[in-house]
Amino acid sequence: MNRVLQPFAYTRASVAWPFVVAVLSIVVVSLWLVDTIPVDDASGIRRALRGGALCALATALGAMPVWVVKRLPQQLADGLLGFGAGVMLAATAFSLVLPGLDAATRAGYSAWGAAGLISAGVMLGALALLALDRSTVEDPRDANRHLVPSRVMLFVLAIVLHNVPEGMAVGVAAGGGLSGAEGLAMGISLQDVPEGLVVALILAGAGMARSKAVFIGALSGVAEPVAAVLSAWAVAFSALLLPWGLAFAAGAMLIAVGHSVIPESNRHGHGATASLGLAIGFCLMMALDTALG
8 A cells, every 4th residue: 555545544444443343332232132131021111122122233233234335236225125114014004003903992992982093193103203304304415426414414313213113113012011012123123124224325325434324324223222112111101102102103104114215215216126125024024923923
């Protein structure tokens, strides 16, 4: 290497190491939580923490290949996004809406009353995410593919906001003691792998250092255990909140899929691949919900 460039290379490497250590710390802590908290733990909050940690671990593992992969074929990336959308749609239906209807019925609501309650909760969750999403952007790049700092921050905020409904779903299911809580956490963690990969690839493609892009991709998943624990605590505080919590999380996830994930997966002309991925993700999540429920 040219001697003039050696100090610069050393500086770049030294700057990268803190991000590498931070990503590895997220992986190690998440692994420790998943390994030490039993699946059948009596505490809903601890189960929610375990499920959220599993999702954070999956997000970090998904982002890590960007350390060595410069670019993912666009068709494959769109298929992975479609897969994630399918998992989230199935989770919305089978792990949130149906258990929410059952919880409302057990709370004394009639069939029409339960449907009305869940519909109201879904709309509240949808409106809440839409309100938060108004100030965010989908891509932090300008026409010249250079970083625009303010847009990058909004992009990162958008990803964090879209991870919150997933954490809420895990937390409400665990806090409410639902039989399908473990399957829901596993399904969401599956779709978090391509999500973490795509986020890190977008940031790296916009010109951000790959180590920093991986760190931000992994860090976005930390929102899930936080949201999971808070949601589980709220449900444990009052059993009456369970159907509302399930419906609210369902509405937020529904908007995240329909407003962001599906349009993004179809934006580059690979709609058929994205749709096939959606069908595969939907079926896989349905199978997980049935087998582990």
